Amino acid sequence: MLNVKTKLLLCLHSFMLQSFFSWRILLALLAILIVSGTISYSSYLAKKIEREERQKVAQWVAAGTFINNPANSDIRLASMIILQTDIPIIEATEKDSITNWVNLDSTAVLAGWSTGDDVRLANSNTYLQQRLKSYKATNPPVEWINPTDSTQRNLYYFGPSRLLQEVRYYPMVQLLIVGLFIIVVVLLLRSSYRSTQNQVWAGMAKETAHQLGTPVSSLEGWLEILRDIPGNERVVPELEKDVQRLQLVSDRFGKIGSKPQLEPRNLVEQVSNMVEYIRKRAPGKMAFHINAPAQQITAPLSPPLFDWVIENLLKNALDAMEGKGSISIDIQEQPKEVLIDITDNGKGILKKNLRKVFRPGFTTKRRGWGLGLSLSKRIVDQYHGGNLFVKNSEPGKGTTFRIVLRK
Structure with missing residues (x-):
């Protein structure tokens, strides 16, 4: 009876172990699918927004040209384009001499000048130079040619808008959230698994101690009877050692079943x-x-x-x-x-x-x-x-x- 119960408990333990690992593998695969899908879709959105922002910069340049033309009297639409563009843009000559900028951090721009610098000399501003270097490495510039003088050209370098930055960082944020979710779920599963495992161990130990208790008590009774029968002086001490050993084993299992x-x-x-x-x-x-x-x-x-x-x-x-x-x-x-x-x-x-x-x-x-x-x-x-x-x-x-x- 004891062997059958013990085997059943061990089979249950093995099943629980396999279930725990199958759940963990399933969660890992689900997380990989979610993160892969998010990264792919975010990359697609980022490229789409990049193309649209380049078009907006080109429209912004065209709107500025339209406003600066004295022959154009109705500049309302061009002004709306200028005002609604939130993309950071730096205007520079072919020799990378900065002539204008928009939608940059004004505090950082002011901090970029050293004491005594002429604020009109944008090329001495460390912040503007850093932004220009970054934008040149990120996107090819939009080129503007003076309609009246083809030798005069300006280059408009631009960086990512806040929307584009959020789209690029979104997969990282989601990856962090998914990672935390998986960690919490795995910890909960491990806690549940250990709790169930503890119950299995305790149940097996108590059942073993219970099963041993009855025959050990019976053996103790027979041992007392044998003490009173002449001729068993050599047998009784050895039997007593074995009974004490069984009592020890039963005591051990009983203590495993409780703290x-x-x-x-x-x-x-x-x-x-x-x-x-x-x-x-x-x-x-x-x-x-x-x-x-x-x-x-x-x-x-x-x-x-x-x-x-x-x-x-x-x-x-x-x-x-x-x-x-x-x-x-x-x-x-x-x-x-x-x-x-x-x-x-x-x-x-x-x-x-x-x-x-x-x-x-x-x-x-x-x-x-x-x-x-x-x-x-x-x-x-x-x-x-x-x-x-x-x-x-x-x-x-x-x-x-x-x-x-x-x-």
Whole structure:
């Protein structure tokens, strides 16, 4: 019954993971389509406005010529064209000598003159020179030839109007908005995914603890009966150890299902006890080394869960070395945290698998659920407020896992 429920929960977890990634891919594709379409349409509008503005500048030049002709008495239409044009224009000779300008920032123009400059000499104005250089690089000028003297020519350089600038900046603004929208949606999806994942883990843990509770209680009763029967003196202690082990496993799952209470513990002693437990059950060719700067380093722990983490890491190291090699546990005390490095000289982890080792269901073993490292990281990160990660690993040389705990 337990295996069936566990498999169903894991299948649900896998389905949720696939759904999360499919939603993320769909959102990314949707964002790319929106941004691409916006940029293309904005580029089309910008080119269209550029053509229309060039025509307006040509009309503005023609209207000025019409107004300056004494033979023309009705200049109302030409004046309207002159007044309604909002495009920044600089009039210059063929030698780039500035003779006039319109629709430029008057404050910037006044600031462009240095103290003592003659305001009539526009070529000494730094702001006008900068605008002229910019307009020359942006658009070819509109040329005007004096009708009465063909040798007199003026060039009218112009820049983008405010409308054209807004159209050009619009894709960037929309890209920023779409990017913020996607970030918010992804964060909400991740939060929802983690919340559902937490419920799955908690449900699985509580169900496991519940399923173990009944047979463990029954075994305790049978154990008491066996104590009273002569001839079981050697059997009862061994059975008692197994029952205590089952109780420990049940307690661990029960604490995963709810937030455990942390209590100050001697970290060196806690790690040493678990190393000794694994040493007794490891092959004779395995060597264990504990390096700690002091005999007592205090840190807030949930002893059953923390022991589970150390046990999982040590068992993984044993599996990686296939019964022969050495495991070193280095404990380093720092002002605000404690570092625990568990190093083996086993087969190591491939680079492509480094990011997968903590994913539920990932395993390189022929047997196993692939939940040990995932549960260990969950216990360290979420319940102890620390961090568990692969410090380094090299195929054929070994792996080092690092646990970071707050003091």
